[in-house]
Amino acid sequence: MISQWISANDEFIVVADEKYAVNTIGRIRMLSVGKAATAMAAASFAVLGGRISEALVITKEGHQLELLPWPVYDGGHPLPDERSVAAAQRVNDFVRNAKEEDLLLVMISGGASALLADLPDTIPLADWRELTNTLLRNGAPIDVLNTVRKHFSLLKGGRLAVLAQPAKLHSLIISDVPDDDLAVIASGLTVPDPTTWQQAESILQKFIGDWRLPASLQEYLNKGLNGGIPETPKPGDPAFERVRNTIIGNNRMALEAAALSAEQLGYRAIIHPVPLSGEAREISVQLLTQLSAATKREGVCYLAGGETTVTVKGRGKGGRNQEFVLAAVNHLMLHPDLPCPALLCAGTDGTDGPTDAAGASIDAGWLQQVSNTGPDPQPFLDNNDAYAFFEQTGGLVKTGPTLTNVMDVMILIPATASPEDEG
Numbered sequence: 001m002i003s004q005w006i007s008a009n010d011e012f013i014v015v016a017d018e019k020y021a022v023n024t025i026g027r028i029r030m031l032s033v034g035k036a037a038t039a040m041a042a043a044s045f046a047v048l049g050g051r052i053s054e055a056l057v058i059t060k061e062g063h064q065l066e067l068l069p070w071p072v073y074d075g076g077h078p079l080p081d082e083r084s085v086a087a088a089q090r091v092n093d094f095v096r097n098a099k100e101e102d103l104l105l106v107m108i109s110g111g112a113s114a115l116l117a118d119l120p121d122t123i124p125l126a127d128w129r130e131l132t133n134t135l136l137r138n139g140a141p142i143d144v145l146n147t148v149r150k151h152f153s154l155l156k157g158g159r160l161a162v163l164a165q166p167a168k169l170h171s172l173i174i175s176d177v178p179d180d181d182l183a184v185i186a187s188g189l190t191v192p193d194p195t196t197w198q199q200a201e202s203i204l205q206k207f208i209g210d211w212r213l214p215a216s217l218q219e220y221l222n223k224g225l226n227g228g229i230p231e232t233p234k235p236g237d238p239a240f241e242r243v244r245n246t247i248i249g250n251n252r253m254a255l256e257a258a259a260l261s262a263e264q265l266g267y268r269a270i271i272h273p274v275p276l277s278g279e280a281r282e283i284s285v286q287l288l289t290q291l292s293a294a295t296k297r298e299g300v301c302y303l304a305g306g307e308t309t310v311t312v313k314g315r316g317k318g319g320r321n322q323e324f325v326l327a328a329v330n331h332l333m334l335h336p337d338l339p340c341p342a343l344l345c346a347g348t349d350g351t352d353g354p355t356d357a358a359g360a361s362i363d364a365g366w367l368q369q370v371s372n373t374g375p376d377p378q379p380f381l382d383n384n385d386a387y388a389f390f391e392q393t394g395g396l397v398k399t400g401p402t403l404t405n406v407m408d409v410m411i412l413i414p415a416t417a418s419p420e421d422e423g
């Protein structure tokens, strides 16, 4: 994707629809952050090579690529850790003190919000981790989570772009959020932020449940609400006049590529019209019921994308994709009259929750065997322990890090469907 969006000749560096005249720009510097950071950096290097005078790459552990000519640092994910604090400091040092003629290329992909813990001085990392964990476990969707992140931050919510002034800044962005909302992806590092302290407060009231905000966060919130901490920069802020943000990849592109593959295999591919969102176990059953009504269609492959959430009530291990498939298994076992489709649900980044699996998959043969020999999926579902269930039954999908990140993909082939070409 990068090579479609960046090109260079003796006169111009072209980034998306922006032409930067070589004789007017000084240094070209690059910051790449997120789960796709190393792949994006390597692809940019392939196009721009030595024209990039300096680069900083921040990614998740295990998402490294060898042979990058620049330093690559890890941050913690899904919960930020000390590495995320150091990474944020590095980013801060890297982008400030820019010169007017500099061009800062920023490669952004999902995961960056946790990889950078750009916390104000008064907020200890431990408090921040606890808050992030609580919001995640209580099923906060990404736009909600990132509204909070942007307000307790030194770089998010467009502040990185403000820090980089007066340089020209161009971000190329891979979206891993619903509707490709620029202000939500990676907490909108280079995008003006329409959200407010008041919204952050209502979200906290709604999503932290019985947990009490630690004093450091409560004090910071109160200060924000009372005007003691400036709001995030808003749309229309002149600081963004020299800033461009371009989305170069998203979930829809992955679904279209999957549809093409399915059609090459002889299926008729149908892309689900709405992105998946909501509680994984509920959406899974809704979709099964809806699509099983359509099982008379021969040779169909349904594809859906999006990102569900899990409200964690148990103590098990899993991720939203594994829980989605586990809920389907449970439903199918409770309704043996329903034909079992082939179903796969996985994160395109290769990681589902805090596990080493991308997701899970089942088919009729697998279900038959598990129905005969157990275990019963219900207790695993009650304990949010999808990983253990699929580990025992052989349903985990493991790809390892894919070095990209465009949310999740679900593939469902109804029981009666078969490819035109059996081969």
Ligand SMILES: O=C(O)[C@H](O)CO
Binding pocket: 109, 110, 111, 112, 113, 114, 142, 146, 176, 177, 184, 185, 186, 187
């Ligand atoms: O990093 C993040 O904020 C999420 O992956 C969404 O982009």
